[in-house]
Every structure is written in C-alpha cells, then in structure tokens.
Amino acid sequence: MIVENSEVILSVKDVTAEVDGNAILKGVNLEIKAGEIHAIMGPNGSGKSTLSKLLAGHPAYTLTGGEVVYKGKNLFDLEPEERAKEGVFLAFQYPLEIPGVSNLDFLRVAYNAKRQHLGEEELDAFDFDDLVRERLDVVKMDPAFLDRSVNEGFSGGEKKRNEILQMALLEPTLAILDETDSGLDIDALKIVSNGVNQLTNPNNAVLLITHYQRLLDYIVPDYVHVMQGGRILTTGGKELALELEEKGYDWLQPAGVA
Amino acid sequence: MTISTIEVTPSDLKKGRGNVERQAYLKTLISQRAEFGAEVPAWVKEVRDRNLTLIQDQALPSNRTEEWRFTDPSSLYKIPFQPAAATVTAEQIQAHSWPDVAIRLVFVNGVFAPGLSHQTEVSGLQITTLQNLDDSFQAYLGKTHGSEEVFTALNGCNFKDAAVLKVDRNQVIETPIHLLFVSAAQGETPTVAYPRVLVVAETGSTVTLVEDFVSIGAQTFTNAVAEIFLAANAQVNHIRLQREEATAFHIGKTAVSQKRDSRYRSIALSLGGQLSRHNPEIVTEEQTETILDGLTLATDSQVADTHSALTFSQAHCQAQQLHKCIVDDHARAVFNGRIFVPKAAQQTNAAQLSRNLLLSPKARVDTKPQLEIVADDVKCAHGATVSQLEDDEVFYLQSRGLDHDNACDLLVKAFAAEILEKISIPSIRKGLLEDVLSRLR
Known part of the structure; x- marks a missing residue:
C-alpha cells in the first residue's frame, strides 16, 4: 500500500554492477518506502536477478558505481549476514540443497542469529x-x-514454500522475492502468494522479481518497473503488467536503441 | 640351460640402496622387542616367533611399493623410534574418556594399565590380557588372513600385551567396551607402541567395541593390529577412533573374519597423525552383512590413508561402504577400497562410495574405489565424488544471517555428520563432532 510520508526503506541511485567483468546493471534508480510492494519485470538477461543478488550481497556481484541506502545506512558497508540480520531477505530463485543439515536446525540457527543481533x-x-x-x-x-535436510529432495514448489517459511520466521523489513513464482503450478502459486500477503504490513516492503504477470493477480503491486538492458525503462501501476503481458517488452524500447 | 643377464639401471641401484636401509630400519625395530614375562603362556611366544620368521626377509615399503604409491612412508624411517615405558596420569586419561562408556581398558604403549582402567563384571563377557591367557585363544591369536603384510607382521613380532575379549554364545552385551590405547613419549624420546586386540564373538552374540587411539608427546609411532572373529550369526559393532596428535605416526590393521550370517558394522575415524594409515581387511562367508563407514580429516601437512579390502568367499552377502574425506590446507588423503567378488560369491549385493570435500586449493585426495567381480549374478555399485564448498551454498547461509565462518562450519559439519550420526553412543558422537570442528579451525 502507498502511504504518504512513510519511511524510505531502500534507495537505489545510479547503480552499476558487474559479474565476472561483464557490466550488467547500467544505472538503476529505485526507491521503496515502507508498506509498498514493487514488482520488477523484464526479459531474461535484463538484470533483474543481478539486482536482487547484488542487494543481498552475493560475492560474485560487484558494485561499480552509484549507491544503495537501506534504512539510512550504506548497504554495501554490510556483509551479507549483516544485511540479513538488519532485515534484508532474499527468497532465492533456486534455493540450495544442504544435505546433512535438518531444516528445523537451519531455521533455528537463522532465527536465533537475528534474535541475537536484536539483543x-x-x-x-x-x-x-x-x-x-x-x-x-x-x-x-x-x-x-522440518526433519528433512534443507531442501534436499524437495519439489520446486516445496522449495519455494520453504523460502516463504523462512521469510515468515525472519520477518524481514525488505523481502526480495526472486522469481518465487517461476515453475509453480496454480495451487502452489496461490499458497505462496497467500503466504506473502499475510506477511506484508505498513512497516515492511516487498520487491517482487518476476517474468509473469500471473503472480501480480495474487500479490498486487503498488508499482511495476520494467527493466531492460540493465536499466529501469519505465514505471507504472499494476495495469502496466497487464499491458506487458499483452504487448511484450519491445514497444518499450527507449529512443535510439534498436 | 639358459643363462639370463640382468641389466642394472641407476634407478634399480637407488631402489636397492633404499631397500637395504629400510631392511636395516626394520631389523632395528625387531631387535628392540621386549621379552614377555613368565605369566605369558609359551604358545603366545610361539605366535611372536612365527611372525619373526615371516618378517625375516622383508623390508618396509617405500612409495615405489604399489600399495604405498600415494603415501610415502619414508619420513617414518628417519626417526629412531624405540619402545619405552611412560607414566600417564588419571587426569590425562580422563581427558580422553567417554562418560557413557562404563568399561574402559587403558593400554599405555601397548601394555595394559590396570590402575587407569575401569571394569565391571558383565555376564557372558570375558575381558583379559596376555597374562595366563587361556589356551582356547590359540585358535585365534595371529590366525587372521594377511598377517604376512610387513607392518602386521612387525606388530605380530613385537607386541608386548593385548586386549583380549570373548563374548559367549548368544550373549548380547549392551555395555560398549572402550579400549583406549595411549601412545606416550616421555620427554624427547621417539616412542613406538604395538597395540594388539583380539576379539572373539561366539555364535549368536552381539558386542560393541570402541577401539580408540590417542597420543601424548611429540614423537610417537603406533603400529596396531586388531583381529576380530565373528562366529555364525554374531554381530560386532566396531567404532575405531584414531585421534592422535598431529605429529604422530599411525599404521593400523583391522583384520576381520566373518563366519556365515554374521554382521560386522564399523565406523572408522582418522583424525590425527602426520602420517596415518588404516588397513581394514575383511573376509566373509555366506550371507554376511558388512558395513564400513569411514571419515578422514586431514589438515596442515597431514597424510591420511585408508586401504580397505573386502573379500567375499561365498554367496548372498551384503556390503555397504561409505568413506568420506575432508582435506584442508596442503594435506592429503588417500582412499583405496578393494572389494573382491569371486566366482563363488553369487548374489552379492555391494555398494561402495567415496566422497571427498576439499577445503583448500592445495588439498589433495587420491581415491580409488575398486570392484573386482568374477561372479556373474551380483549387484555391485561403486563411485567417487570430489567437491569443494560452493560459494552459492555459503552465500545462501549468509543470506539467512550466519557469518562466513559459521556458514562454512555448518556445511563441513553436515558433511561429517553423515558418518558421525551413525555412532550410537551419544558422548562419542557429540565429542567427535566438536573434535572434527576444532581440528579444522
């Protein structure tokens, strides 16, 4: 929900970033306030996932320019685990399997790491x-x-539900959902979306990264951003997603780019 | 008559010279052997003398010996090890004891130390040493296969005492038995010990054995042999822990003989030693079950080698082997697992897996799962994996609030836990997990 004068949670300014020496993000601007749900859509390779991993602190992604301020702090002064404990949560596109670590133990360790951080x-x-x-x-x-090893032998839908379970325990301030809807059947999509909707409130924010408008029928965004070529080309309301679904991305090409 | 000429190349000369030195080193070790006291029966002395004959013309191996190709034992031969007595205090033993194991037999440099041991009477279980050893053990002591192997024969020649266990027919011994072998070097003297174990599990019996090797002092060499006999339908759960100091040398043999329908389940951990080697050798009869789990941890410049050999001689046998190595720094681990399925061993069901985790770019593992199958109606599988901690895995944990070191610890712990969780004794399971992690830090 859009709330007048609410706190800015995340401010992304002119961010450029690279992975393995390849420039992927070429000047991204984005501001997310408390209570808001943002969706970033865009074709493959547009930089959506790079942005989400950069924000969460994946070591392979390097900031080369611009700045990101999270709750008034420079996000890049924080290690990935510090970001997590400060309330940044990334639901992975491909959650990892960790054989030998029970899901329950994993959840408890993560939960207690945050408790400890909060004193x-x-x-x-x-x-x-x-x-x-x-x-x-x-x-x-x-x-x-809970008794099984983390994500080991889980189906795609079970892995994504497990991510949202982690979100439910960690109660993040900024939840970034990286293609959480990809590969889900409609029942699983409803369960996951319903889970996310239960967790939103006026004090937190959600950034959805998705290919598909379908997700936005269940989690209704306040803003839809279209990303292409490492930049956000345009921003609109939820109706923009419907337009994209219908027309594709080509009509959005900025002037001067073929 | 043909006369053949032998061409001598410079490398042969080198090999030959080394051979003489290794033979001399062996002779020195043999010459140091301690005499038995009067209470040790004459037939035990004969066992030792038989081994003396076996070893007479042998030399210790070099890394040119096929079986030692990946593990160069030459650093051992540079140190003048000798047998020595040592004083070990109750406090030192306490540090190595397991609180939930009531029976503990302590051997210091291979010799029984009653003052440090703790025994309780258990019906159906006989625990003894070489003193006044019953003649009934004559059929077992030194009678397992492979005793001609040079280090096995060296122990057979030089052992001074032994832990001898016998479980009576159909007796199920609930209490685990802790055999703690302390190799202790007093002062600067490099000390060698020859621990020896003999276990006889009679028909239908069950027993759990914790064979545990620790060391005190800088320079110790432990040359151990355990012989385990399972009569028909017997079960032996064997936990073998080698947790000596990082400077120690350890070469150990576990020789197991399984009669029909018996079950041998072993978990072998190799944590300590600058050079360590464990050779489990199992020969089984019909419809036996053999489970061999192993975990090796090697850090700094440690070299840790496991050479296992499992031979089925009859049909309907089951075997499962999972051997895991964690290797850090510039350490090196070796696994060679041979499973032999001859023609007579039809309907064998055997699986062997070697999994390895390398934690540093300079860490190295040489793994060779090896199935030799002659029988034509069997189900056998083997495989090996070598992996590293993946950045993505570590990042996943960091993104949930664990710092980098804790994330790595958790992943390594998970890798080790697959083996450690099979240990049925809680204090050992927990203690070893901590030991593994502390050795990695």
Missing part, C-alpha cells in the same frame, strides 16, 4: 519448535519437512 534471548529448541509449527501454517507446509 533478544535465543529461543531454545523447545520454544522454537512451537513457533515454527505455528508459522508452517502460513505456507501450509507439512511438519515432516
């Missing part, structure tokens, strides 16, 4: 178990998944 007492296994079982309901997940 709160860590939850013991018993209390955490109660909490996690309550949050499972957000994504309608079977408790049996």
